[in-house]
Amino acid sequence: MKDALSMLSKCAAADIFRPNEKILAAFYDAVIVIGGSLLVGLSAQVRVYLPFGLVPVTGQTFAVLVLGALLGSRRGALSMLFYLLEGVSGLPVFAAGLGFSTILGPTGGYLVGFVPAAYLVGRLAEMGWDRRFITAVAAMIAGDIILLLFGFAWLVTLTNVRTAFLTGLCPFIVGDILKVMLAASALPAGWKLLGYLNMGTGRR
DSSP states (O other): OHHHHHTBOSSOGGGGGOOSSHHHHHHHHHHHHHHHHHHHHHHTTSEEOOTTOSSOEESHHHHHHHHHHHHOHHHHHHHHHHHHHHHHTTOTTSSSOSSGGGTTSTTHHHHHHHHHHHHHHHHHHHTTTTSSHHHHHHHHHHHHHHHHHHHHHHHHHHSOHHHHHHHHTGGGHHHHHHHHHHHHHHHHHHHHHHHHHTOOBTOO
16 A cells, blocks of 8 residues: 555645646646636535624635645646636636625625635645645645635635624634635545555656
8 A cells, every 4th residue: 555655756646647648638637727716606605694603613724724635736726716706707616706896895805815825735745745634634724724714814804803703703713614624634635546446656
């Protein structure tokens, strides 16, 4: 097992299946970037509005963190940018509203935070942090902190520190811990499967 895993180069999981030919590689990148953005939009439809919160609980945190790790830093961030463009253009991909006005609302900070969060998790994954459970947890926590900080900072500008803390931070802590643990369990398991199948030898 260790020998098989050591044959996998330090890269994002999506690089394992990336074609060598330039045109096909560009097409592959475009497909997974756009596909990732659509998956985030789909995860936004899984939402729960809390009676004391300004921001709904959604499946987006899990999607953003996992996609960042799978796609890598640049494609992960680009996928989130595409997601934002889809939302501001009026497509129903946001959890709380349509169009550019949603970016200016309570959820705006979290939405913008998707981009740096995906980039950071993707960069750590490219360094091999998603291969082991402990480092995968650390990578997911780092990305989640970025998301929460962006969301909290923007809510402070709209309300105040106390309201932002009670409605935009506290309600998500338990759920985010569960999402982080789930993501951190799934990623190393995927790499172990690739190790068993002896895939990805010598790819970057």
